[in-house]
Amino acid sequence: MSTGEENSAPIPNDLIVQIFSRLPAESVARCRCLSKLWGSILHRPFFTELFLTRSWARPRLLFALKREDAWSFYSLPQRQHDLHDKASPPPDFHMKFPKDIISPEYHGFTSGLIYFSRKSITLKSQEETVICEPRTGQYATVPKLLRYGKSFLGYDPIGKQFKVLFMDHTDCVTHCSDLHRVLTLGNGIMEWRKIKCSCSLFHHVMDDEGICINGVLYFASKQRYYFPCDVKIVCFDVRSEKFKSIDVEWDSSWYVKLVNYKGKVGVITWKGLCELSISVLEDVEKQEWSKYVYTLPENSILDSSKYSIAGVTARGEIVFSRNFTSGSFYVVYFSLESNTLQSVEIQGLEKDHGVCAYVDLVEDLNVNDAKYLKSSPRLNVITVRPKPQERNSAPSVKNKP
Structure with missing residues (x-):
């Protein structure tokens, strides 16, 4: 040329x-x-x-804002350097889902896709899952299940394939549950398949989002009938569709979050305002954990009732985000290496919204091509384009002194 x-x-x-x-x-x-x-x-x-x-x-922070069951999505370049005297770009508005499309209870983030799932506890409980690409406006709904349970989205980086795992909460009387389901996106079938999981028989999936790391989906599960509750981490290999359970220390009386810590699953426990610990699974087969305890500065703005953990960056920084956009909205970076905090004020987000924040939003052409979403004619894919008035003017980011 x-x-x-x-x-x-x-x-x-x-x-x-x-x-x-x-x-x-x-x-x-x-x-x-x-x-x-x-x-x-x-x-x-x-x-x-x-x-x-x-x-x-060039990863980004993703903000999912919710108000009256309508969701708006923004993103911002993730901190890759110290922000002392450098101006950061404003958050970009991507799209908005109206409340008549999705009204979810649970949410999560996997390999560039947000997934929402809704469960209703009725005589005919229905689990509905919606998967969307927050920057393009494309979304897909998967077939409903007349069951009561919890769904997760996993990604196999080798086969380049997304799978939805559904864990049934129905009580079992046998020693091997085959009530769980798995659905593969992009294979042209779009049907739930039964899958056996003996390790989760006496455990009830907890209300955490789960996390997918290097093709393995991790989520927390607790004993059903015993007190005090014994919590385990359930591992689901997305490619082989095999389960494994791992013992873990889990203090349910405090804020607990599963994170990706440098390619390994980590469990962050946040006690009160100051004490924070992270346990890292060093060896899955031997079930060996390493634990680190940190003390946050007493004069920090962090409060576990007002902030949630968005995740851990590749640099080893825990990112905290406020739960609501009312008043000043901050993102706080806590460096595990230097044991220091830095607060960043973000201006320009819609006010009076609940916030779910996620780290490491990256662009993957395998996802942006939407072949996983469009390859099946039974999959409902719609592009929702924001109206001009939905964009905020001149948003900015400022360092807090």
């Missing part, structure tokens, strides 16, 4: 790859349609992996 001048040389393919790997996913999608050459290059697996690697170098 040339620039149009007689003596101009064609742009080398390697240079094209390097240029486009630095663009947003939306720009890449548009450029794929401009020429057959670009389309061929930008659809290659090598480019997709390079784009994901570059995207991991």
Whole structure:
């Protein structure tokens, strides 16, 4: 391809790859349609992996704002450097889901997709799951289950496949439960399959979001009939669909959060205003944990009744986010290495909304291509585009002195 001048040389393919790997996913999608050459290059697996690697170098914080069952999504570049005298870009508004589309109770974040699930405790309990890409406005609803339970979204990075796991809460009388279900996105079938899980027989899935790390889905489960409750971490291998349970110390009287700590599952316990600990699973087979205890500064703005943990960054910083946007809204970074806090005030978010925050939002062309969502004709995929008046003007981010 040339620039149009007689003596101009064609742009080398390697240079094209390097240029486009630095663009947003939306720009890449548009450029794929401009020429057959670009389309061929930008659809290659090598480019997709390079784009994901570059995207991991510029992760973002995702904010899901809820008010009267309507959800709005914003994102902000995640801190990759000290913010002392540097201005940060404003949060970007992406889209809004009206309340007549989803009215979920539970939520979570997996490999760039937000999933919502709703359960109603009636004579015919229905578990409904909605999965969406918060920046493109695409979402999908999976087939309902007339059961009472909890669903999770997992991702297999080897097979590039998303799966929805449903854990049934119905009491069992046998020693091997086959009431649980799994559904694979993108295989053209869109049907729930029965799956056996003997490790969760005497355990009831807790109301945590779960977390998927390197193709393994982790979530907390507790004993059903004994007191005090014995909590275990259930591991579900998304690729093999095999279960395993792991013993863990879990103090349910305090704020507890599962996190991805440098590629390993971690359990953060936040006691009161000052004490915080993180237990890291070092060896899954041997079930070996390491535990670290920290003391937060007494004069910090953190309060477990007003803040929640969004996750842990690749740099080893715990990110705290306020639960509501009323008043001043802060995100707090706590460095585990230096044992220091830094508060960042974020301006421009919609007021009087509940907030769910997540770390490490990256652009993955495997997800943005929506092949997992569009490959099945039975899957309902709709694009919701925000109205101009829904965008906030001139939002900004400021460091708190």
